[in-house]
Amino acid sequence: MGNETQPSYLEYQGRHKGLAGWLLSTDHKRIGLLYLYSIVVFFFVAAFLGLLMRIELIAPGKTIMEPQTYNGLFTIHGIIMIFVIVIPGLAAVFGNFFLPILIGARDVAFPKLNLFSWYLYITGAVLGVMSQFMGSGPPDTGWTFYVPYSVESATSVIWALTAAFILGFSSILTGLNFIVTIHRMRAPGMKWFRMPLFPWALYATAWIQVLATPIVGITLLMVIAERVLNIGFFDPALGGDPVLFQHLFWIYSHPAVYIMILPAMGVVTEIFPTFSQKPVFGYGAIVVSSLAIAFVGYFVWGHHMFTSGMSYYARWFFSFLTFIVAVPSAIKVFNWISTMYGGSIDLKPPLLYAISFIFLFMIGGFTGLVLGSLATNVQTHDTAFVVAHFHYIIFGGMGFAFFAGMHYWYPKMFGKMYNNRVANIAWGFNFVGFNLLYFPHFIIGIQGMPRRSYDYLPQFHTGHFLSTIGAFILIAGLLLMLYNFIRAGRRGEKAPANPWHGVTLEWKIPSPPPHENFDEIPEITSRPYFFGSKEKTNQ
Amino acid sequence: MRDEKNHISTYRSLVTVLVILLALTTISVLITGIHLGPVTVAVALLIASVKVAIVITQFMHLKFENLFLKLAVSGVLTLFVLVIVITFIDYFFR
Numbered sequence: 001m002g003n004e005t006q007p008s009y010l011e012y013q014g015r016h017k018g019l020a021g022w023l024l025s026t027d028h029k030r031i032g033l034l035y036l037y038s039i040v041v042f043f044f045v046a047a048f049l050g051l052l053m054r055i056e057l058i059a060p061g062k063t064i065m066e067p068q069t070y071n072g073l074f075t076i077h078g079i080i081m082i083f084v085i086v087i088p089g090l091a092a093v094f095g096n097f098f099l100p101i102l103i104g105a106r107d108v109a110f111p112k113l114n115l116f117s118w119y120l121y122i123t124g125a126v127l128g129v130m131s132q133f134m135g136s137g138p139p140d141t142g143w144t145f146y147v148p149y150s151v152e153s154a155t156s157v158i159w160a161l162t163a164a165f166i167l168g169f170s171s172i173l174t175g176l177n178f179i180v181t182i183h184r185m186r187a188p189g190m191k192w193f194r195m196p197l198f199p200w201a202l203y204a205t206a207w208i209q210v211l212a213t214p215i216v217g218i219t220l221l222m223v224i225a226e227r228v229l230n231i232g233f234f235d236p237a238l239g240g241d242p243v244l245f246q247h248l249f250w251i252y253s254h255p256a257v258y259i260m261i262l263p264a265m266g267v268v269t270e271i272f273p274t275f276s277q278k279p280v281f282g283y284g285a286i287v288v289s290s291l292a293i294a295f296v297g298y299f300v301w302g303h304h305m306f307t308s309g310m311s312y313y314a315r316w317f318f319s320f321l322t323f324i325v326a327v328p329s330a331i332k333v334f335n336w337i338s339t340m341y342g343g344s345i346d347l348k349p350p351l352l353y354a355i356s357f358i359f360l361f362m363i364g365g366f367t368g369l370v371l372g373s374l375a376t377n378v379q380t381h382d383t384a385f386v387v388a389h390f391h392y393i394i395f396g397g398m399g400f401a402f403f404a405g406m407h408y409w410y411p412k413m414f415g416k417m418y419n420n421r422v423a424n425i426a427w428g429f430n431f432v433g434f435n436l437l438y439f440p441h442f443i444i445g446i447q448g449m450p451r452r453s454y455d456y457l458p459q460f461h462t463g464h465f466l467s468t469i470g471a472f473i474l475i476a477g478l479l480l481m482l483y484n485f486i487r488a489g490r491r492g493e494k495a496p497a498n499p500w501h502g503v504t505l506e507w508k509i510p511s512p513p514p515h516e517n518f519d520e521i522p523e524i525t526s527r528p529y530f531f532g533s534k535e536k537t538n539q
Numbered sequence: 540m541r542d543e544k545n546h547i548s549t550y551r552s553l554v555t556v557l558v559i560l561l562a563l564t565t566i567s568v569l570i571t572g573i574h575l576g577p578v579t580v581a582v583a584l585l586i587a588s589v590k591v592a593i594v595i596t597q598f599m600h601l602k603f604e605n606l607f608l609k610l611a612v613s614g615v616l617t618l619f620v621l622v623i624v625i626t627f628i629d630y631f632f633r
Contacts, residue, residue: 299621302625311628311632311633313629314633
C-alpha cells in the first residue's frame with residue numbers, strides 16, 4: 001500500500017525547488033506544514049502579548065503599560081488567537097495533512113484552491129498584526145467588535161475588521177474543499193460508516209465553516225459600511241439596532257466554537273483507541289454526536305446575549321438549547337473513557353495530552369452550564385469567570401488537543417521521534433501552568449472581577465498574582481515542548497512507519513509519507529479501529 | 540467523473556423568469572410605502588426567498604440536478620430559515 005520507492009513529500013523535487021517548492025506546492029502535506037509553521041509563529045506572538053497583559057495585572061495599578069496599550073493588547077491577542085489560530089488550527093494543519101491519507105486519497109479535491117486558502121490566510125493574519133501599527137493606533141474593541149463602540153472608536157478598527165473578513169474567506173474555501181474531498185475521494189469500499197472519526201469531525205466542521213462564516217463576513221462589512229458610509233445598520237440614531245450586531249456576530253461566532261472544538265474531539269478520538277489498543281467505543285454514537293453538535297450548535301448563539309436586552313422568550317429558548325448541546329458532548333466524553341476502559345493503556349505523551357483534554361474540557365463544559373443558565377449568567381456575565389470558561393474550552397480543549405495531535409502525528413509528519421521524557425516534563429509544565437493561570441479567574445470572576453479590566457480592587461490581587469505565575473510556568477512548558485520538537489527534527493531518531501501500533505491508514509505508509517501518499521489506492525473492507533485481528537483492519 | 544448533461548433553457552423561459560424577478564423587485568420596493576408594522580421584514584424576506592428560489596432552480600439549474608443535491612440545498616435553506624425565525628423570537632417579543 002505504502003510506496004517505498006517514491007521520495008517522501010519532504011524530499012520530493014517538483015517543478016519548483018527550495019523555498020518556492022514550498023510556497024508554490026499544491027501537496028496537501030506541504031500546505032499543512034505551511035499552516036503549522038504560520039500558526040506556531042502567530043501563536044507565540046499572541047502568547048507573548050498575553051504574557052505582557054498578565055505582567056501588567058500582577059499587581060493593582062500601573063505596572064508596565066498604559067490603559068490604552070492594554071486595550072490594544074487584549075484586542076489583538078483575541079483577534080490573533082481566535083481568527084488566526086484556533087479557528088483554522090486543527091483543521092488547517094492536521095486536516096490538510098491527514099484527511100486525504102485517512103480516507104485513502106492522494107490529495108484534496110481542489111489542491112490549487114487549497115494553496116490559495118493558505119495565501120488568503122497569511123494575508124489576513126499579517127493584516128491583523130499590522131493593524132497594531134497602522135492608522136490611528138491599535139484597535140481597542142476586543143475581538144468581538146461590539147457596536148456602537150467599534151463604529152465610534154478612533155483606532156484602526158477597519159484594518160482588523162478587514163483582516164477577519166479575509167481570514168473568513170480562507171476558512172470557507174478550506175471547508176468547501178474538505179466537503180468535496182470527503183464526498184468524492186474516499187477510497188473504494190470506504191463507505192460513510194467505514195470512515196475514521198477524525199475525517200467525520202472535519203466533515204461536520206466543514207459544513208459549519210461553509211454555512212456560518214459568510215454571516216460574520218457580511219456583518220463585519222456592515223460595520224465597515226457604517227463607519228465609512230454612515231449607513232445605519234446598528235446605530236439607533238440612524239435607525240439601526242445594536243443588538244442586531246450581537247445576533248449576527250454570534251450566529252457565526254458561536255458555531256465557530258464548534259469549528260475549533262469538533263476537530264479537537266476528532267484528534268483525541270484517534271488517540272484513545274491507539275493508546276488503549278482497543279476499538280473505539282460507540283463509533284456510531286461519536287459520528288452522530290459530531291453531527292448533532294454541528295447542527296444544534298447553530299441555534300445557541302443567544303446565550304452570549306442574555307444581558308443585552310433580548311426578549312424573555314428568546315433568552316429562555318437559547319438557555320434551553322444550550323443545555324441540549326451539552327448532551328452530545330457528554331456522549332463523546334463517555335465514549336472516550338469507555339474506549340480506555342479495559343484497554344492496554346500506554347501512557348505516552350499523546351495520551352497524556354488527550355486525557356488532559358477531557359479533564360480541562362469538562363471543567364470548561366460544566367462552567368459553561370453556569371453561563372448557560374439565565375439566573376447565574378446575570379451574575380457572571382462579562383466577569384473573569386467567562387475568561388476562565390472560554391480559555392478552558394479553547395486552550396484546554398482545542399489547545400491541548402492540538403498538542404496531543406502534534407505528539408501523536410509528529411513521527412509520521414517529520415519521520416523523526418521526539419524525546420518522550422522531555423515531552424512528559426513539558427506536559428507537566430503546561431498542565432500545571434495552565435490551571436494556575438486560568439483557574440483563579442473562576443474564583444475572582446464569581447467575586448465580581450470584570451473582564452478586560454486594566455486595573456482592579458485589592459481583594460483580587462491574590463488571584464491575579466497566582467494567575468501571572470501560572471502564565472510564566474505555561475510559557476516555560478510551551479518553549480520546552482517547542483525545543484523538543486525542533487531538536488527531534490534535527491537530531492531525533494528515525495521514526496518507524498507505525499511507532500504507536502495504530503491501525504488507521506496513515507500508519508500503513510512510511511514515515512514521512514511519500515509524495516502521493518499511496519502507491520495503490522487501498523481497498524477498504526471494514527470499519528476502522530479493529531486491533532489484534534489483522535484480517536479485520538483496514539488492510 | 541460522471542457524465543455531465545447540458546441543459547439549455549429556452550429564451551421564453553429565461554425572459555419569463557426575468558419578468559417575474561423584476562415584478563417581485565417592484566413589489567418589494569412598493570411595499571415599503573405600506574405600513575405593515577412588525578410584519579414588514581417578514582414580507583420582505585418572503586419576497587426575497589421566492590426570488591432566491593427562482594434564481595437557484597432556474598438560472599442555476601438546480602431543477603436539473605439529482606435528488607441529493609436538491610436535498611442538500613433545501614437543508615441549507617431550512618437552516619437559514621430557522622436562524623431567521625429564532626432571531627425573530629427576540630424581535631417579536633422584546
